[in-house]
Amino acid sequence: MPPRLRTGSAALLASVLLCAACTAEQPELDPGPSPWADRPVVSLAFDVAPDLGSATGRESLEFTPDLATCELVFRAWPNKPFTSRTGTSLVVDRVTVDGEPARAEDVAAGAPQEAPAGTLLEVPLTECAEPGEQLTVVLDFTLQLGRDANERVGTSTAADIAWFATAFPLLAWERGQGWNRDPAVPVNGEMAVSEDFRLDALEVTAASEYEVLGTGTPAGTEEGAAGTTVHRFTASAVRDVAVSVGRLEVTERTVEGVSVRVAAARGTRTDLRTWADEVAGSMTELVDLLGPFPYPDLWVTVVPSQSSGIEFPGAIQFGDVRPEARRPLLAHELAHMWFYGLVGNNQGRDPWLDESFATYAQLVTAGGTTPAYADIPTDQRRDVGQPMTYWTDFRRPSSRYYDTVYDVGAAALVEARARAGQDTFDAAVRRYLRDNAYTIATPQDVQTAFTDVPAALALLRDVGALPSAGD
Numbered sequence: 001m002p003p004r005l006r007t008g009s010a011a012l013l014a015s016v017l018l019c020a021a022c023t024a025e026q027p028e029l030d031p032g033p034s035p036w037a038d039r040p041v042v043s044l045a046f047d048v049a050p051d052l053g054s055a056t057g058r059e060s061l062e063f064t065p066d067l068a069t070c071e072l073v074f075r076a077w078p079n080k081p082f083t084s085r086t087g088t089s090l091v092v093d094r095v096t097v098d099g100e101p102a103r104a105e106d107v108a109a110g111a112p113q114e115a116p117a118g119t120l121l122e123v124p125l126t127e128c129a130e131p132g133e134q135l136t137v138v139l140d141f142t143l144q145l146g147r148d149a150n151e152r153v154g155t156s157t158a159a160d161i162a163w164f165a166t167a168f169p170l171l172a173w174e175r176g177q178g179w180n181r182d183p184a185v186p187v188n189g190e191m192a193v194s195e196d197f198r199l200d201a202l203e204v205t206a207a208s209e210y211e212v213l214g215t216g217t218p219a220g221t222e223e224g225a226a227g228t229t230v231h232r233f234t235a236s237a238v239r240d241v242a243v244s245v246g247r248l249e250v251t252e253r254t255v256e257g258v259s260v261r262v263a264a265a266r267g268t269r270t271d272l273r274t275w276a277d278e279v280a281g282s283m284t285e286l287v288d289l290l291g292p293f294p295y296p297d298l299w300v301t302v303v304p305s306q307s308s309g310i311e312f313p314g315a316i317q318f319g320d321v322r323p324e325a326r327r328p329l330l331a332h333e334l335a336h337m338w339f340y341g342l343v344g345n346n347q348g349r350d351p352w353l354d355e356s357f358a359t360y361a362q363l364v365t366a367g368g369t370t371p372a373y374a375d376i377p378t379d380q381r382r383d384v385g386q387p388m389t390y391w392t393d394f395r396r397p398s399s400r401y402y403d404t405v406y407d408v409g410a411a412a413l414v415e416a417r418a419r420a421g422q423d424t425f426d427a428a429v430r431r432y433l434r435d436n437a438y439t440i441a442t443p444q445d446v447q448t449a450f451t452d453v454p455a456a457l458a459l460l461r462d463v464g465a466l467p468s469a470g471d
């Protein structure tokens with residue numbers, strides 16, 4: 001099948017190149033973990049409106065399920081409560097499967113009643129697919145961008161900039177598990193699950209005076225129709241896609257072998273050089289702690305109406321935050337390149353796997369306001385392992401979620417590092433990252449990686465991140 005063949009020949013070529021670099025005395029280089037060979041292949045095209053308020057899109061997908069299935073399931077995350085209420089929406093207009101028009105059922109799955117579409121799209125197949133059978137799907141969609149949104153999708157009334165991420169129908173397949181249909185909940189955080197896919201082509205068409213930041217490696221530009229330029233990008237393995245478009249200042253540099261671009265509309269609180277310096281410093285510290293940076297390119301956008309930061313594979317959106325908040329925030333979002341990007345997780349079911357660990361790496365490299373473990377009252381040292389749905393019943397769901405999953409989880413990991421010894425603990429973290437790269441990890445995978453670090457396992461059980469013996 002074409003995707004498998006492409007993957008096979010790329011792997012073969014890589015091994016030939018590796019061997020060409022070897023001599024008889026040198027051991028063969030360890031190629032490290034590699035992505036799922038049969039991962040989906042995605043081509044995405046966005047056509048951004050001249051007023052930066054909307055976009056139309058087309059997603060072309062080659063998907064080879066590893067289990068039998070009689071439908072396809074996509075998530076439209078821009079319709080989840082916190083994103084939808086800013087005026088953002090994602091509506092799928094047309095679906096074809098293997099060239100034939102297909103029926104698509106729109107399911108609310110937690111979307112607010114007033115949202116024009118749900119967070120879940122089910123596409124029944126006319127014939128069930130066997131494992132290993134390739135399906136070709138094309139989805140046309142329309143994206144509305146919320147004005148001055150403090151969210152991952154938006155457009156600004158103060159500057160010429162649009163930003164959109166997780167803003168296309170996201171295949172909801174988990175290898176060995178099947179479809180994820182968990183409802184979106186009104187808590188401020190991610191709840192997606194996505195396997196890596198090969199981003200064969202990301203094409204963004206926008207007015208020629210605008211800069212475009214994408215996901216992956218730039219693959220050239222071309223003149224489009226009526227004063228537009230088509231910007232192309234490609235990536236070997238990513239779980240999501242982020243794009244920024246606008247009248248932007250962009251600065252570029254190479255850090256730890258990674259091409260880093262930092263962009264902002266003019267008039268940010270801090271100049272772009274300072275932003276880029278701090279990104280570089282934080283990346284270097286995290287590479288020392290966690291291992292090689294997982295992507296060859298990093299795209300950073302300072303977004304006028306955001307108050308914090310949001311991570312995507314090889315891309316980050318930041319608010320124009322106060323200088324004293326910037327270093328910890330940078331470290332947190334950059335740490336997500338390993339915890340969420342390289343090692344994925346179901347962010348709805350096990351949000352601690354990316355948020356506790358990202359906050360932990362932030363605390364170790366850049367500090368922050370998280371209390372020390374000893375200062376957290378005993379009755380609050382629990383619930384770290386709870387899913388996103390658990391927090392909806394609290395009076396302030398998002399605060400409870402942050403205080404517990406980010407802070408208690410991270411404080412437990414910092415304490416575990418102190419008790420186990422830095423070298424032992426850091427080696428276990430690296431083992432976890434390496435053994436679970438390009439997968440969707442589970443708490444069991446943490447347990448396995450930390451088998452020889454009983455102090456860490458005990459603390460993670462105490463805070464409810466790992467099941468207690470007897471559970």
Ligand SMILES: [Zn+2]
Nearest residue numbers: 332336355358
């Ligand atoms: Zn985070």
